[in-house]
Each structure stands twice: as structure tokens, then as C-alpha cells.
Amino acid sequence: MKNYIDLSDISDLEKLISESLKLKAENSAAETGKGKTLGMLFFNPSLRTRLSTEKAARLLGMEVMVMNADKDGWALEFEDGAIMDSTKAEHIKEAAAVLSQYCDVIAVRAFPGLIDKHKDESEQVMNSFRKYASVPVINLESATGHPLQALTDAITITELNKKSKPKVVLTWAPHPKALPQSVANSFVSMMKKMNVDLVIANPDGYDLNPEITGETPVMNDQKKALENADFVYVKNWSSYDQYGKILYTKESWTLNNEKLKQTNNAKVMHCLPVRRNVVIADEVLDGENSVVIQEAGNRTYAAQAVLKALLENK
Amino acid sequence: MKNYIDLSDISDLEKLISESLKLKAENSAAETGKGKTLGMLFFNPSLRTRLSTEKAARLLGMEVMVMNADKDGWALEFEDGAIMDSTKAEHIKEAAAVLSQYCDVIAVRAFPGLIDKHKDESEQVMNSFRKYASVPVINLESATGHPLQALTDAITITELNKKSKPKVVLTWAPHPKALPQSVANSFVSMMKKMNVDLVIANPDGYDLNPEITGETPVMNDQKKALENADFVYVKNWSSYDQYGKILYTKESWTLNNEKLKQTNNAKVMHCLPVRRNVVIADEVLDGENSVVIQEAGNRTYAAQAVLKALLENK
Amino acid sequence: MKNYIDLSDISDLEKLISESLKLKAENSAAETGKGKTLGMLFFNPSLRTRLSTEKAARLLGMEVMVMNADKDGWALEFEDGAIMDSTKAEHIKEAAAVLSQYCDVIAVRAFPGLIDKHKDESEQVMNSFRKYASVPVINLESATGHPLQALTDAITITELNKKSKPKVVLTWAPHPKALPQSVANSFVSMMKKMNVDLVIANPDGYDLNPEITGETPVMNDQKKALENADFVYVKNWSSYDQYGKILYTKESWTLNNEKLKQTNNAKVMHCLPVRRNVVIADEVLDGENSVVIQEAGNRTYAAQAVLKALLENK
Known part of the structure; x- marks a missing residue:
């Protein structure tokens, strides 16, 4: 897989399911993730997704860095060509490119506003990461989907x-x-x-x-x-x-x-x-x-x- | 020990003290915690307790996942039989059972309200975790005690x-x-x-x-x-x-x-x-x-x- | 080096630069940090500094503990001799000394108020850590400098x-x-x-x-x-x-x-x-x-x- 942003990213579902069940049965640390880092970015609250994904990464031997996007860091701008003179300090172009240098996988949660259907369906946050990150991106629940x-x-x-x-x-x-x-x-x-x-x-x-x-x-x-x-x-x-x-x-x-x-x-x-x-x-x-x-x-x-x-x- | 919620959970205090002093003298990583995860849940601020417990877990080789309960996750309902149509999104029954699957030990801090003596003395948060968690629970300071x-x-x-x-x-x-x-x-x-x-x-x-x-x-x-x-x-x-x-x-x-x-x-x-x-x-x-x-x-x-x-x- | 609070802490810049480039070329985990802990304390938001420093520490084998100082912990008092009857619960004297026992290196971010030049130039936060911590201190951007x-x-x-x-x-x-x-x-x-x-x-x-x-x-x-x-x-x-x-x-x-x-x-x-x-x-x-x-x-x-x-x- 290249990303896990929506279900179309799955090439072989049966294999993915059997792999999960195998991992569950083994319940042991693999070496796959050794020396690799997962960065998790939350624009919204999370309990299960936060902890289960962190746990999963550590079971694979990965390091995990967690950020509450707007609280710990800077508000992000997603509009192309924006004149950034408002409250948003950083453009997703830089944020995604920079995170791609610190992380081997980026996982993002970003809920919909539930006001503008067109905007929510554009999946701006997830698709911006897909576009500007140079490492795989995982959807931790986005405007229109929750593939994990x-x-x-x-x-x-x-x-x-x-x-x-x-x-x-x-x-x-x-x-x-x-x-x-x-x-x-x-x-x-x-x-x-x-x-x-x-x-x-x-x-x-x-x-x-x-x-x-x-x-x-x-x-x-x-x-x-x-x-x-x-x-x-x-x-x-x-x-x-x-x-x-x-x-x-x-x-x-x-x-x-x-x-x-x-x-x-x-x-x-x-x-x-x-x-x-x-x-x-x-x-x-x-x-x-x-x-x-x-x-x-x-x-x-x-x-x-x-x-x-x-x-x-x- | 099964839990460490109040001092009655201690079976052999002398041994626990001498074990502490031995660990201090050695100051080295044990293997006891390898592959195990400590989940820490804070309903209130913490400096020493947060960092010393995290440090202790890592010295034992454990992984640590930290959550600021209400800020990072969902507000929890503790009342049995509640009709959950207010602001509380998750019941402690689910939260404790789910956390027990991601963590090998759960540590919780929950201060008293200092308004209703009876409620504080019921130690609702700590006792709910004791009841619904299937893994050991540590009290990081509760309504009426601070056993660590x-x-x-x-x-x-x-x-x-x-x-x-x-x-x-x-x-x-x-x-x-x-x-x-x-x-x-x-x-x-x-x-x-x-x-x-x-x-x-x-x-x-x-x-x-x-x-x-x-x-x-x-x-x-x-x-x-x-x-x-x-x-x-x-x-x-x-x-x-x-x-x-x-x-x-x-x-x-x-x-x-x-x-x-x-x-x-x-x-x-x-x-x-x-x-x-x-x-x-x-x-x-x-x-x-x-x-x-x-x-x-x-x-x-x-x-x-x-x-x-x-x-x-x- | 003893601290990294301002550029005067650098004894041999050329060596520090070449060491950085060597670490970049190797991109592999060293053993230097094994069993050591970095504590990071943020009084202000951070994306790059937070993640790159955490990543750096882990690449060296260190454990990392991160705190959003005012949100997760207690408001700190920095004035000597203060009668602490206001909102500040802990004095830097204790905080720095205690953190020095849990961490092998302390890294701190504290922006200026930009109102009182004299106060900002006194670098109260950074210099208090320098004075009261017994372990090395790293400046993650202070009132007047950003040496990293x-x-x-x-x-x-x-x-x-x-x-x-x-x-x-x-x-x-x-x-x-x-x-x-x-x-x-x-x-x-x-x-x-x-x-x-x-x-x-x-x-x-x-x-x-x-x-x-x-x-x-x-x-x-x-x-x-x-x-x-x-x-x-x-x-x-x-x-x-x-x-x-x-x-x-x-x-x-x-x-x-x-x-x-x-x-x-x-x-x-x-x-x-x-x-x-x-x-x-x-x-x-x-x-x-x-x-x-x-x-x-x-x-x-x-x-x-x-x-x-x-x-x-x-």
C-alpha cells in the first residue's frame, strides 16, 4: 500500500484481514518498524484511535510522536495561493513536507465541519497530506470516512x-x-x-x-x-x-x-x-x-x- | 499486588520499601516491563507524578501512553444506568474495558470536587476503574488519597x-x-x-x-x-x-x-x-x-x- | 558542552557542524543516549522544534518526556523571594531541581512577552533553569535567541x-x-x-x-x-x-x-x-x-x- 486514506487504497483486503488476525494471534513485537517513526496529528479528540494506533506502532517497534495539531502547534492553512495574513501561521505545503522528514508514516484525524457538504467532500485536509507528504499517510477518521x-x-x-x-x-x-x-x-x-x-x-x-x-x-x-x-x-x-x-x-x-x-x-x-x-x-x-x-x-x-x-x- | 488504588492494596509494605530502595541503588533498566504498556489518564494537571511514573515505567522497559482525559479524548460518564443524552460521550464501562485491551496497567489521576463530601468519598472514578478495568489500576492521586x-x-x-x-x-x-x-x-x-x-x-x-x-x-x-x-x-x-x-x-x-x-x-x-x-x-x-x-x-x-x-x- | 542556552555555550562550532553532517549521513541510531531521558517543557506552541528534537533524542536511543508546561502541569513562579499566594503553584527552584532528577537533559521553550524589553532580555526562564537545574539545559527558543x-x-x-x-x-x-x-x-x-x-x-x-x-x-x-x-x-x-x-x-x-x-x-x-x-x-x-x-x-x-x-x- 502507498497510503491508507480511503478503502480504495487497499489492494488485497483478504490478505490485510488475515495479516491482522495473524498479528493478533502472535501478539508479539515485529521488527518491521524498528528505527521508524509514526507521527500522529489530531485536529479532533480521540481515545481508541489514538491509543490503539500508538500501541500498534510500538508493537511493530516504531517510535511514536503525537501532536494535538491546533493546541500544541500552529493553525494550518490549506488554501492554495492564500495570502496568509490571518491567524493561520503555517501552510500545509510546508507542514506536510517537514513532517515527512521527521516521520516515516503520518497519521491524521480531521473531522468534517458538517456545514458545507461540498467542502467536507473535498477532503481537503486528507488530500492535502496525500499531495504534499512524501511518506505514507493514514486516515484516523476524516470528513467522510474512517477506514481503520x-x-x-x-x-x-x-x-x-x-x-x-x-x-x-x-x-x-x-x-x-x-x-x-x-x-x-x-x-x-x-x-x-x-x-x-x-x-x-x-x-x-x-x-x-x-x-x-x-x-x-x-x-x-x-x-x-x-x-x-x-x-x-x-x-x-x-x-x-x-x-x-x-x-x-x-x-x-x-x-x-x-x-x-x-x-x-x-x-x-x-x-x-x-x-x-x-x-x-x-x-x-x-x-x-x-x-x-x-x-x-x-x-x-x-x-x-x-x-x-x-x-x-x- | 492486584491494584494500587489505596494503601490497603499493599500486602507487604516492608518489602515494597526495600524493593524501592534496591531499584534506586541499581538505577538500571529491568526487563520486567518489556513489551508491556502503561496507560496514564489525567483528569487534572500533574508534573512530578506524570514524569516520575513515566520515568519509572520506562526504567522497567515499558512503553507509556499518556492522555489528558478530557482535553485529548471524550468526557466520561460514571453513573450506572445513565441515559447519555448530555455532553458525556463515553461510559466508564466501555472506556475501562477498552483501555484494558491497549494497556497492561492503567494509572489514573482524578481530584475531588471538594463540594460534595459523600460523592468525593465514594471515589467514583477510581472505583469505576477498579470495577471495569481488567488490568491493574494505579491511583495517581484521587479524591481522598495519594498512595504513591x-x-x-x-x-x-x-x-x-x-x-x-x-x-x-x-x-x-x-x-x-x-x-x-x-x-x-x-x-x-x-x-x-x-x-x-x-x-x-x-x-x-x-x-x-x-x-x-x-x-x-x-x-x-x-x-x-x-x-x-x-x-x-x-x-x-x-x-x-x-x-x-x-x-x-x-x-x-x-x-x-x-x-x-x-x-x-x-x-x-x-x-x-x-x-x-x-x-x-x-x-x-x-x-x-x-x-x-x-x-x-x-x-x-x-x-x-x-x-x-x-x-x-x- | 555544559548547556545549550545561547551560542556562547558552543566551544567548537566547526566540530558541531561536522558532527551534525556526519549524523545526517549515517542516519542511524547511536548508543550515546541509551538509558537517558530528555524532558521537553513547552511554554509556547511548537511543531518543528518539538518533533525534530524528539526525533533527534530517539535517534540517539534516549527516552523522551514532553510537557506543555502551563496546560499539563502547574504555573511556575520565577521571582526570588516571592510570597506565593497568587496563581503560581510551584517555584522554578523546585521544578528545575525535581526535573533534574527525572531527566538527563532538560529542553525548554519560552517566548518573550514583547512588552518589557528589560524583562525579556533578562531571559528569566532560561537563566532560572540554567541556575537551578543540575543537568544540561537546551534552549528550544527563548525570549532573545533560538540557538538550535x-x-x-x-x-x-x-x-x-x-x-x-x-x-x-x-x-x-x-x-x-x-x-x-x-x-x-x-x-x-x-x-x-x-x-x-x-x-x-x-x-x-x-x-x-x-x-x-x-x-x-x-x-x-x-x-x-x-x-x-x-x-x-x-x-x-x-x-x-x-x-x-x-x-x-x-x-x-x-x-x-x-x-x-x-x-x-x-x-x-x-x-x-x-x-x-x-x-x-x-x-x-x-x-x-x-x-x-x-x-x-x-x-x-x-x-x-x-x-x-x-x-x-x-
Whole structure:
């Protein structure tokens, strides 16, 4: 791999998944990363992504340098040709080129503004790093995607799946804040690469970007969608159509045990952090169907496999 | 040891102290921590604790990941059964379980609010980690205790003591801000485990929690309390009775050379940071009786001994 | 070397430069730093300095502990004899002494206030660390100097120079914010130690401290100053005379290709971050004369040479 910015950067998904599972089974330090440095740049908060990626890098023998971009350093300018007389002290051209000299891999998190759809979809931060960095770039969640999470989800489903073609339901859930579509987008894109029967359930007005969902069936009846599901992936997102808006809350969409009865004793997944009793009920998260902790644990091995592939340029 | 959250977690104090002093004498890297990761989570500022614990972990060969909990990550919910529709994005149940997968030991600092005594005494943060983490937890100072500091103090007294049963005086001192009782609490509990003659001196209204002080003599006359002291431990704390309040300032309680004359040429201790000329006079801190720097240096070895004991599960 | 606080700490500049270039050529981990710890303390933001110094330390095998001084820790008091009843929780006397026990080298960044010239020139922060730390101290940019940047610049000029005595022009450039004189000061001091023909160009009222510039020719005509230059070092600084003030903006002083024509096809240098199209035009930064990225890359080797010299006490 050259970068890991979106799922199109994956050349061989099956290999990447099996590599992750191998790394998990070994759980030992490789030598691949010895003498190499990962630089992590956060424009937004992070717990799992920060720690699992740092852990992954260290398991490979890499050094890790972490920066909270705007707090520890300088505000960055991304516009080409800007006359930089405002508050932004450094242009991405210099920042990316300089970081490329201190780091062997650069990992970046930059959430969307959720106001200007066109701007968010241009993926300015991620694409600027892609353009101006001379080392591989990893997406730690960007305006429209979260490919490390998607790889983790693919790994977790591979681990747990017992069928030739399991039914996977991605269901919207309520949330008090307007959230990005990035996790849902990458999950859909990833599932389309796997041998699963994917169904999306969301209320009217919450359809994801049709260019991403494509032919995937979308149902407004959550109960019906959940029928016979083997995996239920729960996630909130704000409206794509009325971009970044919460149209209405649908408390009835909270996943609870009653709804799980519709499924084929489905495994319940979520990327975390999860709002208990809003997105998913306590009874589900504390019950036997939940695999959210195992899923979070797999973040390490997804990141490790990606870092290894980037360092080996395979 | 299984955890190091309060002093009751210590099974063999003498061994822990001698282990610390051995580690200090060797000052060399052990292999105990190789391939292991310490995660440090700060809900409050820290200088000594942060750096000495990080240093200790690295001396053991461990990797260290540091997070400023609320700034770098998500605000955490600690209430069981909460409907999480407010600003708190993640429940401690998930956070602790997930961190347990990335870290081999979790260390947490969480100060008290000093408003609701009952809430502070419930030690919600520390006990939640104890409950939901599957790896050992270290207290980096909590609402009511600072056991790493107390171990440091035990080590320092052991190093410097020349008597079979030295007189140790814990004396309150003035301070412009309302401070927790945690350092004083743990110091008293630790001294009660050691072969010393402990006396507490504080103004009327500043008595510590009687469940902690127990039979320890408490004197309102600082001068009298200091008579023949071999060690003077200076520390401010806010009122326990009128919880978290500064009742009045007592400038006359600042420790100075005049007062030291009452003592048996006592060693002067303080956990730092110390307000010069408010808590302790310059002449004392810059004089020969002060051992505060040596004491701070011992923080490393206390943390190292605790980490080693946790990793070896001894 | 004992410290690296200002350029007077350098005993043998030529050796330090050649050591840097040797480290750059080798680009391999030395054993010098094994078991040693670098503590970095930031009172101000940093990107290059933070990451290049951390990288340098790790290349030497050192452990690195980073603190954002005021955000992660306690506000420090620097006044001798202060009665510490305000917001400052810890005196530099304790902080420096304690850090000296956890770290083998301490590196500190502390910008000037640009209000009180006398106070800034006293270099209180840096000199307090020099006085109270018992381990070597590195200046990561202080009130009046940036000696790591100056060493980097010396290395870069040494690498690129083709003449026995090149002409080096330090030219002021406009900037929307009032900036310190520190980079310019250290650059001038460094150039005076090297075999170059140094000329300073700045508008009237922007003369640097005459004690630093000494006999160096200062011209108010930028175009004339640039004639036949082999190296052009571009940098903004606020007025030294009307201390810390922006007297007027001089947009005509932005370095562009038109002006470069005056030079001997000069290499263009800047310490970064650079305000594009304010300090230097896009056409220069994106053109062949710019060496700013190479220069930033050399920060690592300058820091590595300094750390090595400090650790070896040479």
C-alpha cells in the first residue's frame, strides 16, 4: 500500500484481514518498524484511535510522536495561493513536507465541519497530506470516512462469522449531537467488498450518500430490516440530504433486547464511544450479544496490519 | 499486588520499601516491563507524578501512553444506568474495558470536587476503574488519597531515619486555595503502618477525617507539636468538617527556621508543589533541613516498585 | 558542552557542524543516549522544534518526556523571594531541581512577552533553569535567541555553500503579528562566527539590538542589499527600538522572484512557519531557490549533535 486514506487504497483486503488476525494471534513485537517513526496529528479528540494506533506502532517497534495539531502547534492553512495574513501561521505545503522528514508514516484525524457538504467532500485536509507528504499517510477518521474502523469491523466479522454469507444490518440510532457520516460510509464501503448480505435501516431523511450506498437495500422499517440479521452494526449519523442536520430524534430506534429478538441471535457492533440508553440500551451492551469491546480491541491489529503494509510498501 | 488504588492494596509494605530502595541503588533498566504498556489518564494537571511514573515505567522497559482525559479524548460518564443524552460521550464501562485491551496497567489521576463530601468519598472514578478495568489500576492521586506519594514518603523516612522510633509531625500550613485532604490522608495511613511516633498539628476546624486519624494525637498548638520532632511533614488541606472550605488563613502556621528550633533538627518534607513563604519559608526550603528534592526524586522508585509488583502480580 | 542556552555555550562550532553532517549521513541510531531521558517543557506552541528534537533524542536511543508546561502541569513562579499566594503553584527552584532528577537533559521553550524589553532580555526562564537545574539545559527558543535554529542554519549553509566566503543577506519581511527578534538575533550571532559576508536589510525603525549586530552592515534598501547574495535568509521581527511594536507594514518587502533576480541565484532560507505571500511569495517557496524544507530537515541533526555533545559533556 502507498497510503491508507480511503478503502480504495487497499489492494488485497483478504490478505490485510488475515495479516491482522495473524498479528493478533502472535501478539508479539515485529521488527518491521524498528528505527521508524509514526507521527500522529489530531485536529479532533480521540481515545481508541489514538491509543490503539500508538500501541500498534510500538508493537511493530516504531517510535511514536503525537501532536494535538491546533493546541500544541500552529493553525494550518490549506488554501492554495492564500495570502496568509490571518491567524493561520503555517501552510500545509510546508507542514506536510517537514513532517515527512521527521516521520516515516503520518497519521491524521480531521473531522468534517458538517456545514458545507461540498467542502467536507473535498477532503481537503486528507488530500492535502496525500499531495504534499512524501511518506505514507493514514486516515484516523476524516470528513467522510474512517477506514481503520472499517478494517476493524471486517476483521471482527471475519472472526465471528459462522455462515457462508451472513446478513449484516447497519442501523441508524438516535443521538443528541449531529454526527458525521464517516463511520457509516466506510462500513458500507467495506461490507460491499465482503461476502455479506448488507441491509441499511434508517428513518426517512437519513439516507446516506447514494454514491456510497449504491444498490444496497435501504429500509425505513428497522424491525423488518433486523429480521434474521447475523450482525447488527449500530451507528448514528446526521442527515446527508439536509446536510449535517438532526431532522428529528427517533427514540424508538434505540437498539434494545426486544428488537434483538427479530435477529438470528445477532452480534451487536458499534465503533464506540457509545451513548448508553440512547444509541444502545444497557441490557444489550451488558449482554452476551454485544461484541463492542472485542471490536475495539481489534483496532490495534487493524492499525498494525496497515502500518506493516505501508512500511513494507506491499 | 492486584491494584494500587489505596494503601490497603499493599500486602507487604516492608518489602515494597526495600524493593524501592534496591531499584534506586541499581538505577538500571529491568526487563520486567518489556513489551508491556502503561496507560496514564489525567483528569487534572500533574508534573512530578506524570514524569516520575513515566520515568519509572520506562526504567522497567515499558512503553507509556499518556492522555489528558478530557482535553485529548471524550468526557466520561460514571453513573450506572445513565441515559447519555448530555455532553458525556463515553461510559466508564466501555472506556475501562477498552483501555484494558491497549494497556497492561492503567494509572489514573482524578481530584475531588471538594463540594460534595459523600460523592468525593465514594471515589467514583477510581472505583469505576477498579470495577471495569481488567488490568491493574494505579491511583495517581484521587479524591481522598495519594498512595504513591505516601509510599515515597515511607521510603524517604526509611532512608533518612536514624532512630528506632522517630517522632513524625504532620503539620497543616496556610495556602491561598482550598486543597484536597488526599496527601494528608495517605500520609497518616502510611505512618500508622510504620514504626513511628506520629503527631498531627492543625488549627481548630481543620481536623482530618477521624476514621483515618483514629488514635493519632491531634494538637492545635503547632509549636508544642513540633517539640523534638525528627521529621516534619508540611501540608495544607481544606476543612473536612466544613467540607472543602478555607475557614481562615493562619499565616502564623507557615513553617520557618524559628519553629524548626523546637525540633530535633528535623528533616522537613513536603510533597510539592510548595508555595514558598506561604506554606514553608524560603529559609527552610533553601536550608539544610529540607529534603523535599530527595523526596521528589524518590517518586520514581516508589512508582517503579509498584509497577514491578503489579506486573509480577506479587 | 555544559548547556545549550545561547551560542556562547558552543566551544567548537566547526566540530558541531561536522558532527551534525556526519549524523545526517549515517542516519542511524547511536548508543550515546541509551538509558537517558530528555524532558521537553513547552511554554509556547511548537511543531518543528518539538518533533525534530524528539526525533533527534530517539535517534540517539534516549527516552523522551514532553510537557506543555502551563496546560499539563502547574504555573511556575520565577521571582526570588516571592510570597506565593497568587496563581503560581510551584517555584522554578523546585521544578528545575525535581526535573533534574527525572531527566538527563532538560529542553525548554519560552517566548518573550514583547512588552518589557528589560524583562525579556533578562531571559528569566532560561537563566532560572540554567541556575537551578543540575543537568544540561537546551534552549528550544527563548525570549532573545533560538540557538538550535541558528545551528541548523549554519549546517544548511555549510552543506550548500560553494564559495570561500559567500554573501549572506538577512532580510526583514512583513508579518501580520508582532514577532520576537530571537531567530534573527541567533542567526546574526551565528553568521558572525562563520566565514561569510553578512548584510542585514530592514526598514527604518526595525534595527536589531546593536549589541548583537555590532559591525554588521545594515541597509534600509532591500533591493541593494540583495545584490549578489548567495543566501537570503528571510524573517520578520518586531521593532527593537519601539520594543515589540509593528511600526508599519511594508508589503513591498515580501520576497518574490523579481527581487531574487538581484541575487547570485541565491538559496532562500526561512526557519518556518512561513506566511505565504506575506513573508515570501508562493513563486519563491515553490521554486528551485527555496531550501526551507531541507533546512527544516536539518533541525533533527542539529538537535542530535547538541544532545550528543551534552551527553558526552564534550
